[in-house]
Amino acid sequence: EFTSAKRPEPDKLLPQVKNIIAVSSGKGGVGKSTVSVNLAIALAKLGYKVGLLDTDIFGPSIPKMLGVEGERPYAVEKEGRQLIVPVEKYGIKLLSIGFFVNPETATLWRGGMATSALKQLIADADWGDLDYFILDTPPGTSDIHLTLLQTLAITGAVIVSTPQKVALADARKGIDMYKNDKVNVPILGLVENMAWFTPAELPNNKYYIFGKEGCKNLAKEMGCPLLAQIPIVQSICEDGDDGQPAATKTDTATGLAFINLAQAVV
Ligand code: ADP
Secondary structure: OHHHOOOOOOOOOOOOEEEEEEEEOOOOOOOHHHHHHHHHHHHHHOOOOEEEEEOOOOOOOHHHHOOOOOOOOOEEEEOOEEEEOOEEEOOEEEEEHHHOOOHHHHOOOOHHHHHHHHHHHHHOEOOOOEEEEEEEOOOOOOHHHHHHHHHOOOOEEEEEEOOOHHHHHHHHHHHHHHHOOOOOOOEEEEEEEEEEEOOOOOOOOOEOOOOOOHHHHHHHHHOOOEEEEEEEOHHHHHHHHOOOOHHHOOOOHHHHHHHHHHHHHO
16 A cells, blocks of 8 residues: 555645654564654754654553643644644653543544544644654554655654564564655664663673564664664663653663664764
């Protein structure tokens, strides 16, 4: 179906946005939303103007990760149009379907409702000038991806995977979707998440729980860079639950890992 995706002209819909980056994974639960949120915050820390759109209509998790799940965005009138004002946190502008619907109801939506809601969050929102617009996409290759590809001139894709074989196989499908001749979105690179685990009492040991060098090999095979390797760290999980993602703390090793990721992306 992606062969029928007619690519939009750059700059048509969001002329004030310089770069649109889709963060994708094949498999769910590999840390794609964690990477999206931390990449967005890290880019803002580097001084860029950043927007983040949670396009996971059926399982929006980003408002909770940023500690803004209770927010209800309001609308402003601008040049005769009603525009949704993104929520601001840690220097980034954020919209998520999670702000507008009860997630349990959203899962009952038909595909068409989801895609039209998504289009509204893109076109009818006051995103303003952005250097980077980060799209946290749902797992897999879905209608939502097709809508994004047809609606936005995506500059590049960042693919998140763990080193586990099943995750890598799904990541490869995601890469193939973006590389498809008609779609032709450059792969900016891979992020290996949950790359290893180091227990506090054995600081020099690395345990490769999901396998070793899986993403390095996939990056080589696909001819794209390995942008970062993020270990399994308990605080990444806890900070996500607490609404204070790792990248807000640049004095920690994990915070710095996300700053380095952002530097590799720009
Ligand atoms: P996805 O968006 O791919 O479904 P999430 O970003 O929601 O995945 O991550 C899944 C779970 O794993 C979350 O509970 C998150 O806090 C946790 N997590 C993600 N990356 C790491 C990591 N590097 N170390 C520890 N926990 C992580």
